[in-house]
């Protein structure tokens with residue numbers, strides 16, 4: 011048998027005790043719009059054998075274990091104890107009272123032929139009244155909204171919703187994935203800096219506390235993992251981190267990495283790996299869904315812009331490669347154009363340069379479907395966050411950076427944006443938890459002299 015290389019020896023596996031995925035898991039989504047309803051409908055269709063879970067790593071991904079010569083390559087869902095699709099129960103909140111069937115029809119992502127066989131099941135998913143405030147999402151105004159004396163009172167009502175949903179559906183566990191609209195941009199303020207200040211702020215209805223933070227607070231108070239699919243700050247503040255650590259609950263965010271940013275984090279690491287320079291990267295999006303309408307408001311767009319712009323800066327490390335990336339001009343635009351509906355066009359012009367500084371261009375025109383790309387991310391996050399909870403993990407789950415445009419990370423670290431490093435990190439985390447050896451791709455032992 012080949013001897014282990016020195017590096018392999020130093021990273022022998024540890025194993026984490028993980029409670030089994032027994033019973034049923036409730037997946038609650040603040041927001042029952044295009045992404046959430048495409049997610050529910052997709053899982054229901056897959057459950058009925060009408061579709062395949064394409065785009066979902068938890069359902070379709072394999073993971074190599076041991077050496078290449080071991081030929082061990084199980085499905086991820088067979089390697090780690092994940093909740094099964096049959097055990098998922100869906101619920102959510104929305105300021106619009108449409109049930110999930112009506113909302114899916116309005117969102118216009120899935121066709122009637124795919125939705126009709128699921129009609130009864132989708133109709134049964136009715137939105138609970140939302141914690142909603144037009145100051146945070148200016149383009150929307152719906153009637154299905156909670157009233158409360160203070161923001162603390164609203165948080166209490168959300169906790170009651172979660173507990174009632176769990177009891178009525180006889181669920182073992184819950185996870186919350188934020189699928190609601192992008193809130194207006196905000197910088198962290200004094201009220202976000204500690205749990206004590208935040209709780210006082212809830213009691214005083216501090217205007218700097220966003221609705222998304224009230225949902226997150228309610229979930230974390232009850233020990234329910236919370237994932238943030240939008241670019242809002244939400245759990246990315248010291249107060250939430252303190253609560254997550256105190257109650258030993260996993261959190262992650264922010265902003266699902268789909269369409270254009272997914273392409274960016276596939277292409278840019280490749281260009282950088284070959285030491286090709288980039289002078290300019292112009293990205294424009296043309297979309298016509300409700301998300302596009304919300305992002306037409308400059309303050310909501312600002313949240314998105316910050317999330318989208320950070321990617322290249324972190325990925326290309328211009329401080330280490332000033333000749334290649336210091337002068338990069340990066341521009342991101344979102345254009346609301348109703349005729350396109352949910353079928354977004356992500357258009358990129360990339361001005362690159364190579365040997366002797368000779369310029370070249372890359373044009374990417376990604377005719378994507380936003381919610382088709384986002385729905386499997388919601389599924390994976392729900393299952394992985396539930397796993398993390400059962401594995402006793404708390405606080406930021408950086409191993410889930412793979413799914414986010416703006417991965418939440420510990421203070422003092424830079425976020426990892428390279429999709430392939432993110433994937434390695436995710437898979438090594440699973441190997442580590444399961445007591446398997448980590449994979450470094452060194453592979454020196456295959457070539458060591460046996461004599």
Ligand SMILES: NC(=O)c1ccc[n+]([C@@H]2O[C@H](COP(=O)([O-])OP(=O)(O)OC[C@H]3O[C@@H](n4cnc5c(N)ncnc54)[C@H](O)[C@@H]3O)[C@@H](O)[C@H]2O)c1
Pocket residue numbers: 040041042043044045046103104105106117140141142143147150152188189190191192193221222239240241265266267268269299300301304380381383384
């Ligand atoms: N689709 C993608 O590829 C993608 C990628 C990254 C991030 N996102 C984010 O995911 C979120 C959902 O996207 P979508 O296309 O489903 O949008 P959408 O507009 O179709 O759905 C959002 C829903 O959230 C509801 N909502 C707004 N504020 C709420 C609140 N306080 N509580 C409960 N519900 C609330 C709205 O009424 C709406 O029905 C957006 O924030 C979007 O920016 C989407």
